Amino acid sequence: xxxxxxxxxxxxxxxxxxxxxxxxxxxxxxxxxxxxxxxxxxxxxxxxxxxxxxxxxxxxxxxxxxxxxxxxxxxxxxxxxxxxxxxxxxxxxxxxxxxxxxxxxxxxxxxxxxxxxxxxxxxxxxxxxxxxxxxxxxxxxxxxxxxxxxxxxxxxxxxxxxxxxxxxxxxxxxxxxxxxxxxxxxxxxxxxxxxxxxxxxxxxxxxxxxxxxxxxxxxxxxxxxxxxxxxxxxxxxxxxxxxxxxxxxxxxxxxx
Amino acid sequence: xxxxxxxxxxxxxxxxxxxxxxxxxxxxxxxxxxxxxxxxxxxxxxxxxxxxxxxxxxxxxxxxxxxxxxxxxxxxxxxxxxxxxxxxxxxxxxxxxxxxxxxxxxxxxxxxxxxxxxxxxxxxxxxxxxxxxxxxxxxxxxxxxxxxxxxxxxxxxxxxxxxxxxxxxxxxxxxxxxxxxxxxxxxxxxxxxxxxxxxxxxxxxxxxxxxxxxxxxxxxxxxxxxxxxxxxxxxxxxxxxxxxxxxxxxxxxxxxxxxxxxxxxxxxxxxxxxxxxxxxxx
Numbered sequence: 132x133x134x135x136x137x138x139x140x141x142x143x144x145x146x147x148x149x150x151x152x153x154x155x156x157x158x159x160x161x162x163x164x165x166x167x168x169x170x171x172x173x174x175x176x177x178x179x180x181x182x183x184x185x186x187x188x189x190x191x192x193x194x195x196x197x198x199x200x201x202x203x204x205x206x207x208x209x210x211x212x213x214x215x216x217x218x219x220x221x222x223x224x225x226x227x228x229x230x231x232x233x234x235x236x237x238x239x240x241x242x243x244x245x246x247x248x249x250x251x252x253x254x255x256x257x258x259x260x261x262x263x264x265x266x267x268x269x270x271x272x273x274x275x276x277x278x279x280x281x282x283x284x285x286x287x288x289x290x291x292x293x294x295x296x297x298x299x300x301x302x303x304x305x306x307x308x309x310x311x312x313x314x315x316x317x318x319x320x321x322x323x324x325x326x327x328x329x330x331x332x333x334x335x336x337x338x339x340x341x342x343x344x345x346x347x348x349x350x351x352x353x354x355x356x357x358x359x360x361x362x363x364x365x366x367x368x369x370x371x372x373x374x375x376x377x378x379x380x381x382x383x384x385x386x387x
Numbered sequence: 388x389x390x391x392x393x394x395x396x397x398x399x400x401x402x403x404x405x406x407x408x409x410x411x412x413x414x415x416x417x418x419x420x421x422x423x424x425x426x427x428x429x430x431x432x433x434x435x436x437x438x439x440x441x442x443x444x445x446x447x448x449x450x451x452x453x454x455x456x457x458x459x460x461x462x463x464x465x466x467x468x469x470x471x472x473x474x475x476x477x478x479x480x481x482x483x484x485x486x487x488x489x490x491x492x493x494x495x496x497x498x499x500x501x502x503x504x505x506x507x508x509x510x511x512x513x514x515x516x517x518x519x520x521x522x523x524x525x526x527x528x529x530x531x532x533x534x535x536x537x538x539x540x541x542x543x544x545x546x547x548x549x550x551x552x553x554x555x556x557x558x559x560x561x562x563x564x565x566x567x568x569x570x571x572x573x574x575x576x577x578x579x580x581x582x583x584x585x586x587x588x589x590x591x592x593x594x595x596x597x598x599x600x601x602x603x604x605x606x607x608x609x610x611x612x613x614x615x616x617x618x619x620x621x622x623x624x625x626x627x628x629x630x631x632x633x634x635x636x637x638x639x640x641x642x643x644x645x646x647x648x649x650x651x652x653x654x655x656x657x658x659x660x661x662x663x664x665x666x667x668x669x
Contacts, residue, residue: 214470221437223488224458224488225456386439
């Protein structure tokens, strides 16, 4: 018997993880977005404003980040109680299979289902609004830079939510959110040292200016581009990846 | 089957719950683990199930290390905890979700256990009482086909007929290949099942013996007058007489009151040790 990874066992674990963490409440909440869009439409002044509106994109972003965080943070909620933890830790599957199943669910399946459902809902809502009110919101351009940035933020912060649910037995998502927001503020302020100001004002250090504004700038010279990418690699990608990886070792070494 | 060598465990540094204990358990037996509150009964089960890792020493369960929690180990060990948190599904759905992980799971045993406990397969787990939920978990454990069954207070929350059902179901399931370990305070509930006894006290194993050996050397009687001091090891007053633990000098056969033995061990461990011809860790 392969004690590290077995496809049949992995499929079973994945199915169980899927069954034990229902997605339906999130979809119901997602269904509220078209209703909210409808109210925003009533308040708006003229169809032109709405046609150019970023509201759907903004709402989807807020929803994905909030619910994605919540979903990821609750992935290991059963470990918070002795009985649930015993059942989960003693489930006959390897630590890798359990971790991979949950990671796939949180990082791939959940966002995909949300994206798919959102598009379906948006299409239905668009058809209805066009049919009854001769109006339709602009669809989100999924290939745009803004979407890439929002997905980037989502995926870079997801391991933090995932780890929070593991690190704290109770209210892990909330505690994690507070912890990482505080950490972000501290790091941001540290990065501003030397600019004369410890605030979120427009004055940024040269480094922050470069890396935040120029990441997608095609006109950057190669040298600066490498430095910017390097900064992101060391400052964001690697810590985020290590945090995700740490969750595997955390579950493997987890005891009651 | 289970070999515990010089195993220690502590939740906090320098405050061991279990200190260099040694235990050997063989298949085909039902082991009772007794001890006062906080003495480490549940901790011992958690260590055997790989839910806690020993701070020193070794545990080997059928040649495997529990702390690695390998699938080949986990599919042979089922643990019934005191506290459990079940998903909001029906009894049948619970079985369908978890049974595929246990290759020797027996549907026949499962249905038989449900029937014995008078549980409906279509009942929702969230609507069941604590005792009924316990019966679901016990049914699953018995049907799991696991070689090693770990029970922590299995009769907690069960009504009187269900305790009897549990005894019948478990005794029918334990064969030469299987082993059950029951940690409990309610020793009367499971006394008929046990064939080995482990008593824990102050981080150590106070007594480890088969019931057969114990009954060869000890017996319990209820008398109006206290028996001879030579025979008497421990007694307690009951209405109308005395409940006594005696040396079994003449090889009489009779039931041994494990609760009385436990009390005797708690108050006079050395006297009990001296009355047993084999070595105990007292």
